Amino acid sequence: xxxxxxxxxxxxxxxxxxxxxxxxxxxxxxxxxxxxxxxxxxxxxxxxxxxxxxxxxxx
Amino acid sequence: xxxxxxxxxxxxxxxxxxxxxxxxxxxxxxxxxxxxxxxxxxxxxxxxxxxxxxxxxxxxxxxxxxxxxxxxxxxxxxxxxxxxxxxxxxxxxxxxxxxxxxxxxxxxxxxxxxxxxxxxxxxxxxxxxxxxxxxxxxxxxxxxxxxxxxxxxxxxxxxxxxxxxxxxxxxxxxxxxxxxxxxxxxxxxxxxxxxxxxxxxxxxxxxxxxxxxxxxxxxxxxxxxxxxxxxxxxxxxxxxxxxxxxxxxxxx
Numbered sequence: 001x002x003x004x005x006x007x008x009x010x011x012x013x014x015x016x017x018x019x020x021x022x023x024x025x026x027x028x029x030x031x032x033x034x035x036x037x038x039x040x041x042x043x044x045x046x047x048x049x050x051x052x053x054x055x056x057x058x059x
Numbered sequence: 060x061x062x063x064x065x066x067x068x069x070x071x072x073x074x075x076x077x078x079x080x081x082x083x084x085x086x087x088x089x090x091x092x093x094x095x096x097x098x099x100x101x102x103x104x105x106x107x108x109x110x111x112x113x114x115x116x117x118x119x120x121x122x123x124x125x126x127x128x129x130x131x132x133x134x135x136x137x138x139x140x141x142x143x144x145x146x147x148x149x150x151x152x153x154x155x156x157x158x159x160x161x162x163x164x165x166x167x168x169x170x171x172x173x174x175x176x177x178x179x180x181x182x183x184x185x186x187x188x189x190x191x192x193x194x195x196x197x198x199x200x201x202x203x204x205x206x207x208x209x210x211x212x213x214x215x216x217x218x219x220x221x222x223x224x225x226x227x228x229x230x231x232x233x234x235x236x237x238x239x240x241x242x243x244x245x246x247x248x249x250x251x252x253x254x255x256x257x258x259x260x261x262x263x264x265x266x267x268x269x270x271x272x273x274x275x276x277x278x279x280x281x282x283x284x285x286x287x288x289x290x291x292x293x294x295x296x297x298x299x300x301x302x303x304x305x306x307x308x309x310x311x
Contacts, residue, residue, distance in 0.1 A: 008113040020168060025168070044304055
C-alpha cells in the first residue's frame with residue numbers, strides 16, 4: 001500500500017493531478033445541485049404568492 | 060413523419076426534454092461512475108509503470124480524457140450554438156449554454172494536470188508553447204462565452220450573443236488539435252490513433268479508453284442535470300414548470 005501511495009517517487013505530481021480532476025468535476029456537480037435548490041425555492045415562493053393573491057376568508 | 064423524426068421534434072419541447080433527461084440521468088451517472096472506477100483501477104493499479112517516466116505517466120488517465128473533452132464539448136457547444144443562431148430553438152440554446160461550464164471545467168483540468176505532468180517530465184510547470192497556449196486560449200473563450208451569456212438581462216439575448224462568440228471561437232479547435240504538428244512544441248505528438256497502430260501497449264491503453272468513455276458519460280449526465288435546472292428557470296410561469304415544482308420533494 002505504501003509502495004502504491006509513493007507512486008515510484010512521483011506522488012507529489014500524480015495524486016494532486018487526480019485530486020484536481022475529481023475536485024473540479026465534483027464542484028460542477030455540487031454547483032448544479034445548489035442551483036437546482038435555489039431555482040426550486042424561488043419557483044415555490046412564486047407559486048405560493050400566486051396562491052395568496054386569490055380571495056380568501058380572513059382570519 | 061417517421062418515429063425518429065417525431066421523437067427528435069418532441070425532444071425540442073422543454074417539458075418533454077425535462078422528462079426525458081430526468082429518465083436517462085440516473086443511467087448516465089451510473090455508467091459514468093462505474094467506468095471511472097474500472098478505468099482508475101486499470102490505470103493506477105494494473106497498468107505497468109512507464110519505462111522512461113515511471114509512475115508519473117499515470118497522469119495520462121486524467122489529463123488526456125480531460126483534454127479530449129475540452130475539445131469535444133466545444134464541438135458540441137459550437138454545433139448547438141450554430142443551430143440556435145440559425146433556427147432559434149430554445150433547446151439548442153440551453154444545450155450550448157449549459158455545455159460551456161462543463162467544457163471550461165475539463166479545460167481547467169487539462170491545463171492543471173498537464174502542468175503537474177510537465178514538472179517531472181519537462182522540468183517546468185509551464186511553457187508558452189503552441190499546445191499549452193492554445194489550450195489556455197480555449198479556456199478564455201469558454202469563460203468569454205459564459206460571461207457574455209450572463210451579461211444580458213434577457214437570457215435568450217445572452218444565449219444568442221454567446222452563441223455567436225462560441226461559433227467564432229471554434230477556429231481555435233483545429234489550432235489546439237494540430238498545434239503539435241504545425242509547430243515545434245515541447246508537448247508530445249499523437250500517441251493514440253483511431254486509424255492505424257497506437258504508440259502505447261494494450262495494458263496501458265485500455266484504461267485510457269475506459270476513462271475517455273467515462274468522461275463522455277459524465278458530460279452527458281451533467282448536461283442533463285444542468286439543462287433541467289436551466290429549463291425550470293427559463294420557463295418559469297409556464298404550467299408544466301408549476302406542475303414540476305408542486306410534485307418535486309421539498310429538498311429536490
